[in-house]
Amino acid sequence: MEYLSSLNPPQREAVERTQGPLMIIAGAGSGKTRVLTYRIAHLIQAKGVDPFHILSLTFTNKAANEMKQRIEKLIGLEARNTWMGTFHSVFAKILRVEAHKLGYPSNFTIYDTDDSKSLIRSIVKELKLDDKVYKPNTVLSRISGAKNRLISWEQYVNDPYILADDEAAMKPKMGQIYKTYQSRLFRSSAMDFDDLLFNTNILFRDHPDALNKYQQRFKYVMVDEFQDTNLSQYLITKKIAAVHQNICVVGDDAQSIYAFRGANIQNILNFEKDYPDLFVVKLEQNYRSTKNIVNTANSIIEKNKSQLKKNVWTHNESGDLIELMKASSDNEEGRMVATTIFEQKNNKQLHNSDFAILYRTNSQSRAMEEALRKLNITYRIVGGLSFYQRKEIKDLMAYLRYVVNEEDEEAFKRIINYPKRGIGNNTVEKVMVAAYEHDIPLWEVINNSSSFLSGRAANSVEDFCTMIRSFKIETERKDAFEAASSIAKQSGLLRELYEDKTIEGLNRYENVQELLNAIKEYVDNPENEDKSLGAFLQEIALLTDEDQNKDTNDAVTLMTIHSSKGLEFRHVFVVGMEEDLFPSQMMMQSREDLEEERRLFYVACTRAMEKLYLSYALTRYRYGRLLNCEPSRFLEEIDPSYIKVNKRTGSNVSSSFRESLSEGNNGFIGLKKKPALRSSTTAKVHTPSPDFKPSNTNNLQKGMKIEHPKFGFGKVTGIETEGTNKKAHIHFDNFGEKTLLLSFAKLRILD
């Protein structure tokens, strides 16, 4: 087998040892995912295993697709027949087939987070509880926490302290909300994301025949990113593998970053207990990154007390030092990052797709986006408000969902009066009350509206039902695309958007067309055998944000560190390295939390192959206010011998590193005097004149008077050119002498 020669001895051992339980716990970039890929290829090609008998669980659908493509390269088309996907997508597929065993129809809807929150909001209102105490977000994460630990609402109601924390005392009605939430989901023939795993566990617990079927089917089970599985996922895997015991899990305890969502590193330790004849493989050679990057990452993770000892090293070259960039503001930070990308691309012949910008929270993308746009650099945002979260898309999707499942309450609420058809909130509430109080299915209630509604309202509801019925008939006869196009038209939704001639309206109209294009693409794809609307909806419901934006290939990637797991890029920028932002304010309550943030930082740094940049800003808009920021403690934890301060400062010295961490600047270099940006005792930051507009500084000359947005008024005392950089020496009235890089500084020339 020729492909085996491109593996090192322990990797090869892991690939060839196909029988019995196997665990690979190894550092970042050591080839864990590569081993899984080769192992699947090896099972099929060398061991003659039928691909239908192999199940591989990955963290994102994107990871699954990438893996499939790689296996296809190794062994050809047969790779397509393996079962591969996220826990959610694989078990949603299985639940479709087995739904009736749990009392669900096979066309059940999958509620996304917005649907779940909206449902919780209604329940909190109906139970007359305080929505400041029972915030949809908090309630949902609590219910989700319970489900991920396989705690049912019955158990929760009996023992409010079951999650072992103090929240129970503050939120005594939680159990009741959980109970109502589940019964409403059930009535709506809907499951939320956590239910997909929870219900799979119930299925396997209560229906041995079903369990047996999947145990026989999946003779080989593999799990990537095992450190981030929760209890619910772990038990499913364990049950399925119980008969053949051919289970292989790979992970890195140092990269466990989902504890806040119920992931449990303990699974790694339990695994050794659950499988006494477990074989453990260690991989220590990193193939991804330069020595400087590997050593930096090691020096970070070393600070964590709870971790398995690992020695990660690499044969790769030392490479550049880690570059530290400081900016005076978040916008300035964006400009620095964008300019660096621009320069590096030109100097080193790189592509946009060689760069990634990673941040702690989604909202940090804005400043980066603006700066990239100004330099005309193509980028794509992974996560954030993605296509399928836009209102117009959710509206049409709600129509499609409702046509497929007429008990889907959240879809119903979205479309019953959109486009407007004279059905007010009161009527909707009456419908809901009738359904709950008399325990009648929603669809039956609205089909008998005349019995409890009068006049116009009753007529409108009747028309609505007639329309939905005709959609249902169409949907049975037509493929997903024809059905959806017709629904978009007949429902009045397209017309409503078409008549809005504003730019936003036009955009919305185009977005809906884009959704129809996507459905067409789905129908035309020969890989999709089931072309029904129901099948399309299932596919879409499981698309995670990570899977969006496939259209642009050569783009800089912007994403949160959480979604960067498992990926690699030649150049990586980790931005917003500031206290309260990273580590996050929310995660500094305990050592465990802080260690999770540090693991997150480890994940971020280990995405880089050749070059790693870390940046921070001294001021940043957050919660609508301009805040002063302190550099992140993580920066100080890195061994300074691996770091150089941004070349623009010209101070390539590690000894000045700590000092320079806290100096403020605004694209300026070489400080003559300590600047006063951050300390409140010295000069006040200038407020720019109302008509402040930066001038073209190409012809800036000695003697000219200028205004700077932060340092105020001053006079140019000299101009200096160094390579392509032009610097200006300026004497500011309130800040003294400063040297500014003209490509960064915004100056208004006054005379």
Ligand SMILES: Nc1ncnc2c1ncn2[C@@H]1O[C@H](COP(=O)(O)OP(=O)(O)OP(=O)(O)O)[C@@H](O)[C@H]1O
């Ligand atoms: N034996 C090898 N020879 C050459 N390249 C290798 C070898 N093993 C791994 N690589 C390469 O090293 C990089 C990292 O591998 P991979 O993504 O599998 O690591 P990983 O352990 O899964 O990392 P992470 O912990 O970030 O998920 C990939 O580009 C991979 O192709």
Ligand SMILES: [Mg+2]
């Ligand atoms: Mg990996």
